[in-house]
Amino acid sequence: MADGEHISLSRDEMARPEWLPTEIWTDILSHLPDRDRLSLRACSRGMEHAISLTDFQADYNYCRLAGYPDKLMLRLSKWIRMKTDYSEEGLDKLLHMRKRLFRRVFSIAMTISGVNFNIVSAEYVNCLLEDTKFGELTLIIHAREYNHDILDVLQKPARYTVRVIFKGFMPDRKLLTDLHPMRILKIDQTATPLDHDVFLTLVKNRHRSFAVSCVAFDSTQTVLDAVKSVALNSESQKVSIVVQWSTICEFLTLIGFERTERIIHYRFFDRHVSTFIKTSEHELIFELRIYSHSDPKYGFELKNDNVIVKFSPVKLYSDDYSLIIENKLATLDVTYEN
Amino acid sequence: RIYPLMRVTLTTSDGASVTVSRQLTKHSGFIEKAITDMAVDDNAVPLSAVAVDVDDATLKLVIEWLTEHRDDALPYPEKTDEERRADDIPAWDQAFVQKWDTKEDQQQTLYAVITAADKLDIKGLLDMTCKTLANKINGKTVEEMREILQLECDFTEEELAEIRKENAWCEN
Numbered sequence: 001m002a003d004g005e006h007i008s009l010s011r012d013e014m015a016r017p018e019w020l021p022t023e024i025w026t027d028i029l030s031h032l033p034d035r036d037r038l039s040l041r042a043c044s045r046g047m048e049h050a051i052s053l054t055d056f057q058a059d060y061n062y063c064r065l066a067g068y069p070d071k072l073m074l075r076l077s078k079w080i081r082m083k084t085d086y087s088e089e090g091l092d093k094l095l096h097m098r099k100r101l102f103r104r105v106f107s108i109a110m111t112i113s114g115v116n117f118n119i120v121s122a123e124y125v126n127c128l129l130e131d132t133k134f135g136e137l138t139l140i141i142h143a144r145e146y147n148h149d150i151l152d153v154l155q156k157p158a159r160y161t162v163r164v165i166f167k168g169f170m171p172d173r174k175l176l177t178d179l180h181p182m183r184i185l186k187i188d189q190t191a192t193p194l195d196h197d198v199f200l201t202l203v204k205n206r207h208r209s210f211a212v213s214c215v216a217f218d219s220t221q222t223v224l225d226a227v228k229s230v231a232l233n234s235e236s237q238k239v240s241i242v243v244q245w246s247t248i249c250e251f252l253t254l255i256g257f258e259r260t261e262r263i264i265h266y267r268f269f270d271r272h273v274s275t276f277i278k279t280s281e282h283e284l285i286f287e288l289r290i291y292s293h294s295d296p297k298y299g300f301e302l303k304n305d306n307v308i309v310k311f312s313p314v315k316l317y318s319d320d321y322s323l324i325i326e327n328k329l330a331t332l333d334v335t336y337e338n
Numbered sequence: 339r340i341y342p343l344m345r346v347t348l349t350t351s352d353g354a355s356v357t358v359s360r361q362l363t364k365h366s367g368f369i370e371k372a373i374t375d376m377a378v379d380d381n382a383v384p385l386s387a388v389a390v391d392v393d394d395a396t397l398k399l400v401i402e403w404l405t406e407h408r409d410d411a412l413p414y415p416e417k418t419d420e421e422r423r424a425d426d427i428p429a430w431d432q433a434f435v436q437k438w439d440t441k442e443d444q445q446q447t448l449y450a451v452i453t454a455a456d457k458l459d460i461k462g463l464l465d466m467t468c469k470t471l472a473n474k475i476n477g478k479t480v481e482e483m484r485e486i487l488q489l490e491c492d493f494t495e496e497e498l499a500e501i502r503k504e505n506a507w508c509e510n
Contacts, residue, residue, distance in 0.1 A: 024453075082508050
């Protein structure tokens, strides 16, 4: 029986299981293996219809829409694994079965990976995910799979928090700047640098975690502007960028450090930080991580394979890698007062 | 506050009247809401009759279950996604349901009690009866399920073949 229908039935009429309310069948099915859902729908027309109206709690360990060279797979549990080729008939069949097995799908998480949006339209994916509620949707997309229309999948209002990972390429500027705040936005393994103005826009758009492997900085002022923007955010925010050591040095100078000698003078460093200083003589790659005020790691840190150096304006870190620059980070403190 | 001696009259869908203690009806969200909506003095004895869309025979079974569970804690604990087990039905409840197995209309009785528990919003009874039905069909073949649920296969040969094909495809 559909939601909202209230039909008074006699005891004999109620004797038919198809007439049990939908939410009761959802409850009964929640105690059964997924295979029993399939068996039940084969019992009678009424049961097939009743099952199609129920909700389904998907197993997030398996919950995935995955694209392969010759097929598309929607997997929602250990047993329910629907695969089709990319023919119109095959895609229609997948959509049909999705609608006949359950009405709504719930899961803690769902991953979409390997789906070529130039073959499978964003509109189709949205139809497939209609009436679904995920705690978190992760979309992993490579260059050949990319189509600007993925925005339609990512921007479904309030359906879930979204993690999107662009792998090996730089998406177009418009898509990036149009994105609503994401749980994670990651642009990974790309040799094409992100323009400095887009970078700053994305920082200001306050994606909760934003990581990019390559930025074309026009000046270290952009880095400082990013640090200030994050620092001003009262929500949790993390920005991670891969930068050259020369950029780091310029940035540190910009906020008042006098290069490495001054740092040594401040802290009587242990060998870990000495390594940091020593390697700084070369053009090395560092990851600069910036954390907002509400993050326990508030401040920013520099990381490579050997060392992490933390810069915190408020907390005195006691571990060996910490570096507290009370005076120099006053620059950032002034920023908060603005 | 529920007064143990306070009683409420329930009128059934087939015209019978049953008077029960508020100590029992406090487990029914539907009846408690009906009493609240009446905005009567809690000290009024007896309370005005509450009409329930449940037949007399089924209501008697519901009251039998409520009597056994009158001291259960309220509110009934919400189930989490992890708590989907069905093998934790208390012994008394199992015996209570097994009594129906001797009746010719045992399956109808189970459906009727499930529906009554749903209508009267008695979460503990609904949970127990849903688990009972789930245990009956768990892991059974389609034919066995039809027999347990007393269903006629009304698919055509072609439709049944298609459903089987679809089911096999879903597990491929």
